[in-house]
Each structure stands twice: as structure tokens, then as C-alpha cells.
Amino acid sequence: MVGALNTYVTPSGFWNPILWLIAFLISLLLAYIIWSRGEKSYKKETEQVKPFFAGNVIESKERAHVRAHNIYWGFVEALRPYYMALKRIHTGDVNDYVAWFIGVTSFMLIIYFLWGVKP
Amino acid sequence: MVETEKKVMARKLGRLVRAVWIFNWFNSCGCTELLPVVSSRYDMERFGLIIVDNPKHADCLIITGYQTIKSIKRVVRIYNQMPDPKVVMALGSCPITGGMYWDSYNTIKRLSDYIPVHMYVPGCPPRPEAVFQAVGLLVEHVRKLKEEVSRK
Amino acid sequence: MMYVLLALYIIAAPFIVGALGILYGMVLKGIDRKLTARMQGRVGPPLRQPFYDVLKLLEKECIIPENAVKWLFNAAPLIALAASITTLLYLPIGPFPPLFSGNGDLIVILYLLEVPCLAILAGGFAAGSPYSTVGSQREMVLMISCEFPLAAAIIALAWKYSSIYPGLKAFSLTTFVNNPIWNNVGVLGFIGVGILLIVMLALSTSGLGRLPFDIAEAGTEISGGMLVEYTGRNLGILYINDAVRVVVFATLINAMFFPYKLSPLIANYVALPLAASLTIDFLFYLFKVFLIAFVTVTLMRVAFPRYRVDDVVKFYWGIAGLATLAALILIVMDTFFGW
Amino acid sequence: MTEFIHHIPALIIVIPLLWGFATPLIGRLSKKGMYAWVVTALAITEALTIAQIYLVLTQGTQVYVMGGATYNTTIPPDSGGIPVRIILTVDAFSAFMAFTAATVTLAGGIYSITSEEGTSGESMYYTLLLLMLSGMLGMVMTGDLFNFFVFLEINSLASAGLIAYRVGKGISVEAAFKYAIISSVGALIYLFGVGILYGEYDALNLAMVASRMQFTGLDKVVMALFTVALAMKAGSVPLHYWVPDAYGKAPGAISAILVTASQASLYALFRVCFSLFGLGSNTLTTGWFLISLGLLSMFVGVTMALIQTDIKRLMAYHAISQTGYMLLGVGVGLATLGTAAFSQYGLQAMEGGIFHIINHAMYKGLLFLTAGAVIYRLGTSDLNKMGGLAHNMKYTTVFFMIGALSIAGIPPFNGFASKLMIYESTYLFNPILSIIAIVVSVLTLASFVKVFHSAFMGPKLYDVKEVPKAMLVGMAILTSLIILFGLFPNIAIQYLVGPAAKALANQAAYISSVMGGA
Incomplete structure (x- = not known):
């Protein structure tokens, strides 16, 4: 229905x-x-609204903000070898880009010559 | 206390008593005797009391043993961070009168000078039954408050 | 007239399912705490304890931290609970087909399981405190690691159904319920589906954030993780949401692996009117949900300590992932070679 | 009036071209006039593409002969059966791509009115923008192989110039230099292939060459050259290295439009695989080529994105991984072309892949615009230096959340609609494909949660104001389309995506529409 x-x-x-x-x-x-149905009120501007930091005070707002570079430590740590290899490949040099292009073209040439067309 | 405020406090405390979440500040000899309270021998969870890991979730702050000058700053800050209807329970003789460190240079002698303490549990270290008696007194107090409010 | 009926049905459905999810979820939470205590030799709280907890939480102050983004911080628990309730609409509740059957399949449920975690995670980030940020990151890592075995398990089962019943919609739960997986697999397939069942049970533990994998709300390490800044009624809603999710995960596993009914067995002994067989099936469903919740939550909570963050990823992408791929290969061999 | 309708394909390409070159003149008169001039050009092109979709749906493939006696005499009587002139063949798939490109460029154009205000050489910016648009529309609508190369060059050079628009201490210029080299290498290899085909079949029209194709050894060389060159231009993994540099350093709106530029090359890759080689070639091999490109792009793109700390480079890597979804969807369609499985799930897989093209153009454009807004206010694109923007940049935060949720494929938004189609059809071809697709979509979610946290959440570190109105209007256009396609996927499938998939899969119809002499 x-x-x-x-x-x-x-x-x-x-x-x-x-x-x-x-x-x-x-x-x-x-x-x-x-x-x-719950309680709405809370004591504004008191110690209550400070973030919980095991009783200590966070000196400045910059320190309270966890920056981006140490995020997903667990995941990157578990795939450590994979990420090392990946970073090495991404060189940023145009010659490597074109070298990759020639490599893939030649590889695909062989593939197409072998199975490219229906017999 | 204005009439309605007492009624609101009665309702809040009435609900708090059946599920007290405790944030423990065990940081000296006072707590060694208290471990059976949590474990199977005396099992405080029978009365709905569980230990939570940060003051913002907690209702009852249990402070055991002497507080040094450095740690009392943290205690005050944690007390302020707890949401209202909250209860403070000072365990052991050190927070009450300074205990055997009454004349030492770096401990504070009376906890109630710094934060309002609702229940004192004497003993060095206090017996687990003493803790349950304290909670019992809290329940008793709330029941009396409720009766008084309902009579009006 | 038909549209009025339809509109009423659509409006009533979330309330029915919400009531079931919340009430039975809280009862299950109570039983879970009682059984955990009993297994540790303790007496354990009364069964009504979760209701007392929520009532108390609704009475406490609802603090909004100064660094928080106010609107997202308050909206996150509500969205989480609403998304968990909508997930129940697509799951078969005992003998009854899903209330929205024909409008959402297993992949939709797979993503609807993610939305509550995502909402709480956004709330944890919105709180702006270091503990809640670290907690939310860990929850995201947990979600990434759970996704691979979960997707592999669902795709493997759906692929099996698509090869046996090409006419039927392989991802719709009604196909899962009408022809249980155990009846139409060979020997290899049986082992494969067994592996998938074990992996799904482990996944439901991490999906609920329970002990071996509760890296997101690790009490001792980051004192409450994502939920550090939540107090009062926000925390109450998150408590209810956690209860509903236990029912959601248990119903999903029940629908995928144990869609059996009790009434046919009894029917051949004593004639049963329809109402009686429905209630028996419903009670049997509630019992199955309790059993699954007991295995995934209580047993795991009592038996295992907490994993480290990168070990969780290694476990799910390594062991559980390879197990599901092996199960997939077994199922494929079972289909092609018919052993 | 009916005469005008037949000229729409040519008008769509010519209007941005001419209005682009007229912009510096108008710019000299008045700044406001130039903005109005550019927006009207973009709006007219957008309206024409919508009219074109309506025409293609009602009257079938639109054929337009450049400079012919009448608009549709494809084969002049004295040419001995060879379509001599440049012919624009606009079937449902090209009209669909033209609509996508025009919409995103319209949003980007309105966005860049305020985001590029006060920069030197602003009129040149808009000239290149309109040039780039006409290049894209030309690539998508032309039926002539060499003409495609010409539009490819127009588009590549215009976008290289635009990437280097904000010099940014030489980094953007270096990125534009890399982009120019890669595009010219790809385009010249493509031209080399066109030369071979012209030598073999002495015809340049795609339909003509397709009808005469005999798949000799030389044609296999051409197949390799075409597919790999266009795959590089589309930005799939083994050849994706230029994408993060180019998108990462382009100014705000340009990276959004660059996405549709690389999608035009993706269109060319599909057109070559389906219409040029079609069933003659071993569609299983070309299909598996697209699928393996797709899988690699999806996984490597998203794992690289997870560890980036620059907001635009992260989104660039996501453009690569989302292109992987399109390649996967259409690749499964190509691999099952002609077999019984095609009607069971192959066509739906293609529909999922093509629907993902427009969805991706919408939410990736929106995300790049929000990233541009953040950079416009903060001046830096490094995630480690951002924080707490949600406190006073409310609209940008909401737009970013909608974009992030739809790219991650969360139910109510449009990303989910096309990904659902891809998951539920490619698993029948091979279950591993959709397992990887689902895992990649969670990793996408993870990286956008990371950007959401480090840029928008956290305490209020900077007191920045909300971005000016025009930028919000640009983002609002794309958000409305995201929500429309998210909530009503049936309408998009029925009118936009379904005909496009059927048109792409049907090589014979494409050839007969040109060769048959409409």
C-alpha cells in the first residue's frame, strides 16, 4: 500500500x-x-561552560582546537606501509607524469593487441 | 525558600536519588577501603550508583583524603563544572579536619572552606558501609523534603 | 480516501516504531546491566534503572560549552535519535513486514546505521573541546573500519540471493525474510554464511560502541570521548538513542540470519487462531532480539578489554575483512559448483 | 521562430565565444556593465542548453551542419557519400553534459563577481571563463574528431590561463604550467590518433569513421592512444597527478568549472568507447579498462585525500575518486554491452554512472565554492590554520555540510541516489566492485568530516564576516539542484539520465542520425 x-x-x-x-x-x-520535557537552564558565563580538561584550564583558544594534521592517527598508522609507498609515487614532477602516461599507453597497446578486437 | 522552588528541588532530588552518578576524586589513602563499594562485595550499583568518567555527567562528587594546595584548584574547577542538583561527599577525616596532616604546610585543612560539602563520612579510611549510610541519609532527607512539600 | 489512509499510516508509523524501539531498548539495557552485574558476582541494578537514569538526566542542567557551535551542538542528539527511529521503519518487526516495505532496502539501512553515528560525531566536533574532538575522530576511524566487513557481508548475501532468485529484489529485506539464507546454501555456503554471522555480531558490537570497540567513548582514556560536553537532556536523548540502536542492530541481524517463526511449529500440534500465532511470533522475535543483544553487548562487554585505536582498524580491515572475503569466495564456489 | 530552433546547437557554442571576446570592451566602459554582460551570457547559454534537452527529448538527436546548404544536409550531393563539413551531433548524452557544464559555469560566474573583485585584469578573467565554457560545450556537442581536438585545445589553454590567474608567489603558475604540458601532451597524442584514422578512412566525422571501422592493427593503436589520452585528461588514477596541482591552486570558481572540463574529457572517453569503437571492439576489454581505472581512481584518490592538509588539494583528490565512480558505472555497462546482462543491470549501471556525473558536478562545484569562500575570508588554504568559522560564517557552513553529506552519499541527498544505482547494479557483474565502492564512500565521508572539523568547528579563532551576497547566490544555485536531484531522483532519471544512457549505448542510432541523412 x-x-x-x-x-x-x-x-x-x-x-x-x-x-x-x-x-x-x-x-x-x-x-x-x-x-x-527536560531542563533548559544552565549557568552562562561561569566556570561551567569551560571545556572539561581534567580540571586544568586551557590557556588560549588556539590550544583548545585540535588541528587537522593529527586526525585519523589510527587509520593512517594501521596502513603505514601503503601510505609510505603512495607518498613516494606522488613526486610532483611533470616528467614523471608524462612517464606514467607513456607507460600506461604502452601497457594498453599490448592489451589491445592481444584482446582488443573480437576474433 | 519560595514554595514552588522547594517543590522543584524536591522533584529534582527525588529523581536524582534513584540514579546517582558519581565522579570520584580518589587521590589518597581514603579510597583504599572504598574499592569493595564498587566491586561485588558491597556493589553500589544495586542502588543505581555508577561511576562516570567526567564531572559534566556526574551528580555526586566524592572527594577522599587530603587535598594539597595544587589539587584544590582542580577540585574547585571540577565542582563548578558539574551541572546542578549536585551533591558533594567528603570521605575520610582529612577533608573534614585535615586528619593526620593537620599541621602539614601544603595540605588544606577544611574542604568546606573551598566548596560546599553536603555529606561528611568520617573514618580514616572510612568503611564501605559508611558510604551507604551517607547515601541513605541523602535518601532520607529527600523523602522528608517530599513529605513536607506534599503536605502543603 | 486512499491518500488520507496513506497519510495517517505514514504519520503513525514512526510513533509505533519509536515507541517499540525506545521502550524495548531501555528494557534491554536494564537486562544487560543486570546480567553484566550477575556475571561479575554483583547483585546489579533494578530492571527499571535505565528509566530512572533518563528521568534524572532530563532534570539536570543542559550546559552548552562556550566554544560550541550552539545550533549544531543541540541538534546533533535529536537528529541521531530521529535517524535511529527511521531505521527501524525499514526493518521487519517480528512476523510483520517492514512498515515501509518496498521503500528502502539493505543499502539504505546500511547508510541509515551511519547517520546517527555521524550526527553524534558532528555534535562532538561542535563542542569544541579537545576530549570531544579526539573522541569524534576515533568514532570516525571506527566507522571506516566497520564499513569494509559490513559492506562485504551484505553484498555477499545479496549476491547469493541474486544468483538463486534472479526475479526477486536481492537487497530487499522481504527476500531475506521469506527465504532464509540457511535453507538454500550448500556445505561451503553454510560455512561462508557462518563466518558472515560471526563477523556481523562483531560489527554490531562496534556499531553500538560497546566495550571491546568503545574507543570513541573510552571512559578511562578520554573520559567520555564524544559525549564529554553533553549534559542533562542532551545526554538523556543520546542515552535513549543508544538504547534504540541496540534494538536496530539486533533486528537487522535477526532479519538477515534468523528470520524463522515459532507459530508453524506449534500450529501442527494445536490449531492456532491468527492473533495467537502473531503474538507468539512477536514474543519469539523479542526473545531473539534479546539473545542477539546478550551475545553482542553483554558477553563482549564482560569478556574483552578495550582495543587500541589502530588495532581496531587492523582487526576489521585485516582479520574480519579477510574473513568476509573468504566467506564471499565460499559462497561464490557454493553457487557455481553447488557443493 | 522554427528556423531559430534548428540553430540552437551552433548558438550554444558561439554565444559564449563572441560574448567572451566582447567583455574587455564592455569592461572598459563600466565594471557593473561587464558583470551584467557576463551573467546574461551565462544565463542565455544555460537557457539554450535546457531548450536543447527539451528538443532532443521530443525530436531525437539534433544534427547541425556548420555552413551547410540547410542545417541538416549532412552528406552534400556531390561529395560521394562523405560528410565533408563539421557536424554537431547532439544526442541525449551530449545535451545532458552541456546542461551540466552550463549550470556549474553559471554558478561559478555569479560566484566570481565578488570573489574576483578588485583583482587586476578582471575582464581577461571573464573572457577566459566564457572561452573555457565554449570550449567545454564544443567538446561535448561536436561530432567531428578533429573539431573535438580544436575545442579541447581551446578549453585547455583557457583553463591553464585561469589556473595561473592568481599568481600566488609562482605556485599557481607552476600548477598551470604542469596543466598546460599535460593537456597538450594528451591533446597531441589524441591528434596523432585522429591523423591515423583520417589516413585510414579519409573521413573525420565520428559517425562516418565508426561506420567504416574494420578494426585493423592500426585501429588498435588508435584505440590505445584515444582511451589513455582521454583518461589522462579526465583525471583517472595512474595519470591523475596533475589534478591536485591544477584544482588546488586555481581561484575559487575556476576549480569548480575545471571539474566539468575534465568531465567533458570523460564524455569523450565514453563517446570513443561506445560510439566510435562500439560493439566491433571487444567491449569486455575496454569495459574492464574503464572498471580498473575506476577502482584505482576510487581507492587511491580517497586514501590520498585522507592525509591532505590543504583544503583544495583534498577536494581535488576527491574529484579523482568520484570520477572513479562514473568510470565504474559506465565501465560495467560497457563490459556487458550487447550481452543479455546489459538489459538486466548493464543499462542501470550506466544510468548510475551518468547520473553521478551531474551529481558530482553539482556537489563538487559547491564544495570548491565553499572552499573558495573560506580562502576568500581567511587568505590561507591550509587546514591547520583554520578553525571556528561556523560561529559567524553560517551560510557557508550549511552549504558545506550539504555538499559534504551528498558527496559521502548520505541518504536524503543526490550523491546517495546515484551511488545506490551504482552499488546495486555493479555487484551483479562482480561483488568486489560495489564492496570497494561502499568502503570508498565512507572514506570520503571521513575526509570531509576532517575538513568540517578543522575549518568550521572549534572555538572562534578569527572574527570573519559572512561572504558577500553574490558568492552565496552562486552556492545556492548548486545547493538547490543537489536537493532537487536528491529528493526526486526519478525525475532526473526519466528526463535527463535515462535518455542519455540509451543514446550512449546505441551506436547504430548515432551513426544513422548522421549518415542516414536526417
């Missing part, structure tokens, strides 16, 4: 964005009802 709306059909699945959006808004309303 719910399929009456135009659902976006793929070879082995389906998806209806508008229906999901309606359901999402209604459940957002449900969540808001529960949320609005």
Missing part, C-alpha cells in the same frame, strides 16, 4: 527519499517532544 508513491527502483533494490524525509521529520518531532 505504501508503494503508491513513486519509489526510485534499481536493479535489485528501491529507495523513496520523500517518504524517508517525512518519517525523519516526524521522528524528529517525537525526539523533540522528549527533549523539550
